[in-house]
Amino acid sequence: MDLASAKEIGAGLAVIALAGVGVGIGNIFAALVSSVARNPAARERVFGLAILGFALTEAVALYALVIAFIILFV
């Protein structure tokens, strides 16, 4: 296997991390839905927290993406 194809495979492997991120973001919004359903009055506060959690989880996806970019282009 030459280096170029190994790089492309490696970049593909690097973004497997997105599976975990998908589970994480799904978890966050599932928890958001159930907590708003239980206590609709708390929507404002809980929504802000959910968005914060979403951004933090999404960042993990982007770390994987950055690693893939570094493998591909650097």
Next chain:
Amino acid sequence: MAAPGKIDALSQFALHPMLGPLGRMGFSQSTLMMVVAAVLTLALLVLGMRPRAMVPGRLQAAAEMIYEFTYNMCVETIGPEGRRFFPFVFTLFLFILVGNLLGVFPYFFTFTSHIAVTLALTLAVVIMTTLVGLIIHKLHFFSYFVPQGVPKALLPLLVPIEVLSYISRVISLSVRLFANMMAGHVMLEVFGAFVIMLGSAGLLGLLPAGLALGVNTILIGFELLVAVLQAYVFAILTCIYLHDAVHLH
């Protein structure tokens, strides 16, 4: 473009020297955008607050909303001491927010898509929080790294982990902002290249080209969301770090 048929996604982040003699001193379009962001922020606050009306106009309402939003975030997260750090957080938040939003406009440049810029901002935050902790708590600050209510036998394992997680804030905070902005713009570039490639492929490519154009339009909306969200996340994490420094857990 690099090799033909290959999408050149990263050349949009290349820096070019600008304004003749200034450019030779390292003045790039990124620096220019920082100046623009600072001027826009100042203009919003100075011009917006000039009328000092009881019933605010549009600009004044916007300035007051951002001010109060950040102020509440500071005080709620850090506690009453948050008022002392409000100017720092407010400056940081507005600078990053305007910088992120400038990147959505055509022909503009996102200076937050460079790791050098975000790393410098992050270092300012982390060094400041450490200094705040040291000044308030003196040497007692280092008890921050010793978790309470843990068996003594576990401490040699836990203290290095705490120290490592404290230091890795520098990386996580800077890479988060940088990666978000860079990934968004790479995605726009990739779908823009799809439009051109498919559109020039003949009649059969027109429909997928239209689809890619639609995706790109949605992505710009998503970029607006990410721009605001990441500025908010950066500001609130700064607040959380400051809270840790002021209260030690």
